[in-house]
Each structure stands twice: as C-alpha cells, then as structure tokens.
Amino acid sequence: MRKVLIVLVPVLIVATLVGAGIWQSQREVPATAAGTVVDQQVDGLLVGRSTDVRVPWGRLQVTTTEPVDTVDGEDGTLEGSFIGIQVELRDTEDAVPVDRLPGASFLDPVFSVVADGETWELPALSGWADGAEVEPGARRQYVAVPRDAEEVSVTMEYDGVTQTIDAATADVSIGDAAPLYDAPFPAPGGPCGDQLWSTGASAVDDAVSGCFVRSAATRPYVAGLGWAPEDSRWLVVTVVPGAPTAFEGRRGTYEVPASGVETSYGLGFEEPVEVYAANDLLPDSAEPDPLDPQVVVFEVPADRGPGQLDIRSRLTGELQDGRRTRTARALVVQGAFV
DSSP, rough: HHHHHHHHHHOOOOOOHHHHHHHHHHHHHOOTTTOOOOEEESSSSOSSEEEEEETTTTTEEEOOOOOEEEEEEETTTEEEEEEEEHHHHHHHHOOSSSOOOOOOOOOEEEEEEEETTTTEGGGOOOOOOOEEEEOOOOOEEEEEETTTTOOOOEEEEEEEEEEEEEETTTTEEOGHHHHHOOOOOEEEEEEEOOEEOOOTOOOOOOOOOOOOOEEEEEEEEEEEEEOOTTTTEEEEEEEOEEEOOOETTTTTTEEEOOOGEEEEEEEBBBSEEEEEEEGSSSTTTTTTOTOOOOEEEEEEEEEEEOOOOEEEEEEEEEEEEEEEEEEEEEEEEEEEEO
16 A cells, blocks of 8 residues: 555656646747737827827827737737837828829828837828828827837838837937928918010000919928929929910000910029929819919029029910901010019
8 A cells, every 4th residue: 555655646746747837838828929010999098108290291190108018909919018109190281282293192101110120010000191182080000029129119201211209208310301390381472573575565454464473382392203302492383374465566466365375484594393283283173273373393402592483474466457367476574582
C-alpha cells in the first residue's frame, strides 16, 4: 500500500500542473499585431489632444488619444496597445471656390500613424473629397502600436506635402504647407480704370465698358495646377472684362457682336498661367452668371506687392454701309490694381 502512494503522488502533481497550464493558456489573449487598424463609428466625444490642420479646401481637427489596452472590433475585443485618431471637418472654403481649374477634383488627405519609424496608413480617415464637393462629418480609427514605442506621430499628406502631428503633445510640424496658414483673405475688387484706345478708335457713350475685378487672392495651391513653385504663389483674379459693344471708327459707329471680342490679360510683363470661365465651375443645377466672369491665374513671387492687371480687348466691329457691311478692328486696354 505504501508503494502505491509513492507512485500516485507524483502523477497527481504533474496532472495538476498540466491542467493549470492549459487553463492559463486559454485565459491569455495574444496582443494584437502592430499596424492592425480598427474602424469605429463616431458616437460621441473622443477624449484626447486636438489640433487643427489645414488643407487647400478647408480646415480639419485631428484628435489623438492616449494608448488604450483594448478596442472593440468587428470580431470582439482586441487587446494590445492602441492609439485612437479622429478627424473632423471644421471649416471649408467658399461654396464655389474659383481656385480650381474646370474639371479638376479636390484631393483627399492621406493619414498615417508612424511609430518608431514604422508607418501604417489609416484609410478610414479619408473620403472627404468627391470631385468638387467636400463631405462634412467626422471619421475615427484605431491602430495598434508597439507597447514600447518611444515616438508616435500622425502624418497627413496632401498632394506630396506632409504635415506631422506629435501624438503625445498634438504639436504640428506644418513644413511646406506653411503658406496655407498665412494665406490672406481675398481682396475686394473694384471697377477698372479708364479706357485706352488704339489709334483711330474711341468709345461710344451708349456702349461703356462694364469692366471690374470681383476679387483677387494669392493661393499656395490651385486644384489642377497643384502647389505653387518654391517662393511663389498663385494669384487668382476673378474679373468681368465687360468689353464695349461698339466703338467709333473712321467711318462711323461699329457694332461689336459677342463673337467679335477677344480678351487677353497681363500682369506687368507676365502672361497668365490659366484663364477659364467661372461659370464652368458651377454645378449643373446652378444658373450661370450672365456677366460671364473670368478667372485669371498668374504665378507671382510670394512677397509680391500690388500690381496692375491689364485687360486687353481686341474688337472686330461691323458697320452697315448701304448694302455693304464694313468691318474694323480696335484695341481697348483697361487696368485694375490687384
């Protein structure tokens, strides 16, 4: 009987240890791999550090949380070390911004998390821009990072230019996006100056010019052109050329049809980079502006002062002389400070 007890006691100890090990292994959940992203609905305030960042079409608020140990995913609770990031649209530019070429689309910023040199993109934080429209709202996503990560940041890249947000302090390094933060408001416009006519032509009292500048603004970015070159800006001017509908010529008054007007622009000795109709930027449901304003874009130095915009209208007029139609050409130039 004594020999049997000596054999059974070690067996019971081993069985107990094996059972405890199995129970412990079933209880422990392995940490979620770094870089795993978890989408979450925005259903309330996200507690964390917030900061604003700018993109060409508006302003976004980015909030980052402290590391958390668990996150609820589609397949249950995940364990590890997670950083939560929420992006919310705070403001947009004009409803119909003119600093966009016809047919050009706004771009989406690309958000990523960088932990000790490793980068993981956060696709759920994109989806703001749809053609020329910007969708309002907020987006939230969590990403697993190494528990021992020493430096964690959130990056936002827009058309090749990256801004970096320190996840621990919410400090922003804006880098080459700095011009977005000091861009001036559009300057109000005004009427153009006196008409200067080519030799042999002059104004008709009943056909005065309606030329005026609606607005002028320097921009670091124009959709369709991209970022302005280094130390330069895009000067975006909205102007109604208002070319005269008639002029006095050698034989009398010449009427100018709409097809008889050709307008060009200059800023000093500089020619525009792009010229397009503001009506071409309107949505299909909008009524076109009968004045047909034009958008003129120049590349200018970042530190430029005011200059004169020249509006040059080449006119081809027609005069009925009995059964004969006579034509004549004239040039009229007007200026406006922008």
